[in-house]
Amino acid sequence: MSNLRLINETNVSSFVNTVNITDIFSADFDIYKIVVSDTEPSGVPSTDVIALYTRFINASGSVITASNYDRANLVMKSENVYDEDKLANTSFLYARDYIGNYTSSGSVTYIFNPYSSSSYTFMLGQGSGGYDTANNRYRGNKQIGVLKQTASMTGINLYSQNSSYSFKALIRTYGLRVDS
Amino acid sequence: MPYGYLGQNQPNQTVNNSGVFSITDVAELQSQGKLGGSLELIEEINPSSASSVEFTNIKENKFDVHFLNFYVETTGSPKVYLSNNGGTSYITSGYQEAAQINFVNGGTGEQKNTSQTYFQDIGYSAGTAIMKNGYGYYYNLGNSSKYSFNTYHTFSNHPTAFISFFGGGVHPTAETINAIKFSVPSGNFTGTIKLYGVKQI
Numbered sequence: 001m002s003n004l005r006l007i008n009e010t011n012v013s014s015f016v017n018t019v020n021i022t023d024i025f026s027a028d029f030d031i032y033k034i035v036v037s038d039t040e041p042s043g044v045p046s047t048d049v050i051a052l053y054t055r056f057i058n059a060s061g062s063v064i065t066a067s068n069y070d071r072a073n074l075v076m077k078s079e080n081v082y083d084e085d086k087l088a089n090t091s092f093l094y095a096r097d098y099i100g101n102y103t104s105s106g107s108v109t110y111i112f113n114p115y116s117s118s119s120y121t122f123m124l125g126q127g128s129g130g131y132d133t134a135n136n137r138y139r140g141n142k143q144i145g146v147l148k149q150t151a152s153m154t155g156i157n158l159y160s161q162n163s164s165y166s167f168k169a170l171i172r173t174y175g176l177r178v179d180s
Numbered sequence: 181m182p183y184g185y186l187g188q189n190q191p192n193q194t195v196n197n198s199g200v201f202s203i204t205d206v207a208e209l210q211s212q213g214k215l216g217g218s219l220e221l222i223e224e225i226n227p228s229s230a231s232s233v234e235f236t237n238i239k240e241n242k243f244d245v246h247f248l249n250f251y252v253e254t255t256g257s258p259k260v261y262l263s264n265n266g267g268t269s270y271i272t273s274g275y276q277e278a279a280q281i282n283f284v285n286g287g288t289g290e291q292k293n294t295s296q297t298y299f300q301d302i303g304y305s306a307g308t309a310i311m312k313n314g315y316g317y318y319y320n321l322g323n324s325s326k327y328s329f330n331t332y333h334t335f336s337n338h339p340t341a342f343i344s345f346f347g348g349g350v351h352p353t354a355e356t357i358n359a360i361k362f363s364v365p366s367g368n369f370t371g372t373i374k375l376y377g378v379k380q381i
Contacts, residue, residue, distance in 0.1 A: 004218035009380065035378060037245050037319050038326075076278035076347050078294045103354050104326040106245065106319030128319065128329040128348030130276075136294035138276040140331065140348030170244070172380070174218055 003177040004033065010173075015042040015166035018159035021173065022057055025114040025154045029175030032111040034156070038170040039099045039106075039129070049131035049139075050160045050167050051095035056114065056121055056147050057155035064147060067091045071145040078130075078138035093123065093145040099167050100131025102138065114153040121147040219247060219376040225362075226372050232363030235375045236267040240322025240358050243377030248360070250302070251313040252371030256364030257305035258312060259298035262321070262328060262351055267359035271351065272297050279332075279347025285340070291347070299328070299349055303336035305367075312336045314345070317378075321357040328357050 008024045025032060041050050056064050073094040075083040085094055096107045107127030113119045123145050130138040147153070160167060220243075225233045238246065252258060261270040275296040281289040291301065303312040314334030320326040328351040336343045351357070362373050 006218050006379065035245055035317075038323075074280060076280055076290070076292065078276040078278045078292050078296075080292075082278075082280070082290050082292075102327050102329075102350060102352060104320050104323070104329065106317065106329045106331065108317055108331060126331040126333070126346065126348070128331045128350065130350060130352075133352060136276055138278055138294070138348075138350050138352070140278040142280070142346055172378075 004174040005029070005177055006172065007032075007175050008173040010171045012167070012169045012171065015168055017163050017166045018157065019169070019171070020057060020063070020155060020157050021171060022061065022155035024156070024173045025111070027115055029177065030113055030116070031176040032114065033174040033176060034109045034111065035172045035174070036097055036107045036169055037104070038168070039097060039104050040168040041099045041101070042166045044100060044131075044165045046101045046134070047132045049098045049100035049129070050162070050165045052097035052099060052158050052167070053095060053161055054093040054123070055157040055159070056153040057157055059152045059154050063157045064149065064153075065091050066149075068148045069093050069145060070148065071143065073141055073143040076140040076142070079136045094143060095161070096125035096127035096141055096143045098127065098129035098131065098139045098141070100129065100137075101133055102130035105129025117152045118150055120150065121153050218379045220379055222375045222377055224372065224374045228370050229368045231368050232361055233373060234267050235360040238321065238358060238360055238375060239377055240356060244320060244323065244380070245378040246318040246321060247376040247378055248316045248318065248373070249376070250315070250362065250371065250373040251311065252369045252373065253309050253311050254364055254367060254369035255305060255307065255309050256367035256369065258302035258362060258364045258369060260300035260302070260316065261361045261363065262299050262357045263359035263361065264355050264357055267361070270359075270361050274353065275299055275349055275351055277301070277347065277349040279345050282344045284342035291345070296349065299351055300330050300332050301334070301345060303334050303345060304338055304343060308339055310337050310339065324356045325354050327352050327354060
């Protein structure tokens with residue numbers, strides 16, 4: 001039997017530039033898996049892309065916008081030299097989804113210890129997407145990140161880096177059950 | 181509806197039960213054919229010596245995300261290919277790939293291509309048989325209006341250096357994919373390849 005427990009399925013079926021998924025982290029699990037699929041962009045030129053940024057939501061329902069995130073992201077390009085994006089003390093975690101005219105994208109992300117009020121919240125993820133099909137700008141990426149707050153997080157916020165760009169997505173959250 | 185919560189059937193419950201199913205959960209999930217977790221094994225293939233194996237019933241209408249897991253021993257360099265005609269033929273051109281290669285004895289490399297011949301790479305070939313292990317997530321295979329994407333991570337115990345790959349790829353054509361082939365261009369392989377569907381509510 002699989003130890004994945006489906007906690008939440010959020011189908012963003014209308015175009016938005018930000019989405020909050022709340023009440024998904026609890027004392028029941030230490031590790032969570034988030035799968036994003038069926039994405040679709042709107043208002044995005046064919047030569048640009050939505051980078052789906054991530055922030056955490058605390059137990060009070062507030063999105064954490066403080067500059068307490070550290071991140072490192074390797075952007076792998078099918079047509080060009082790869083990019084290393086790394087930054088400390090920033091206000092969000094970088095994208096593992098690139099939503100452009102490659103008609104959808106997909107990603108898997110793991111979140112560690114979000115509900116613990118005595119440890120930082122860590123994440124690692126990998127994604128696959130692209131934009132500007134005429135120039136073959138396919139993007140794969142691998143990311144790690146941390147929120148350096150010893151506070152209990154209960155949800156995530158996913159948002160477009162450009163507020164005039166919007167998206168649809170299917171977002172599933174699982175808990176990893178550990179048998180003692 | 182969330183499952184795996186005793187105490188109350190809501191995700192923000194206060195009872196710490198580590199995702200235990202209630203009797204009601206079990207009964208309802210069983211009636212839906214979903215009991216057994218959130219990965220559903222579609223097919224497992226255990227070749228003793230084969231140059232390729234095929235998954236021709238991938239349930240692409242049921243799952244929008246698939247998970248391929250493998251551990252094989254081979255002298256060759258296995259690849260994954262997609263089919264849009266149930267396995268009658270496989271697509272061998274037009275893929276795009278972007279991946280990173282990591283060598284335990286130092287160094288990394290970029291493996292990128294805008295006209296790749298396969299959907300997913302598994303690992304380097306070597307003069308002697310070596311183990312290659314890993315997984316791939318495949319997105320949108322059954323959606324005729326979307327491209328098919330993957331993200332993957334593999335490991336190989338190459339004779340001179342442990343090697344890992346991670347990255348992704350795309351079949352940039354909006355069409356239904358209904359079969360998957362795991363094969364080596366030359367030589368044979370033994371091992372286990374499992375295809376799962378990631379369950380939806």
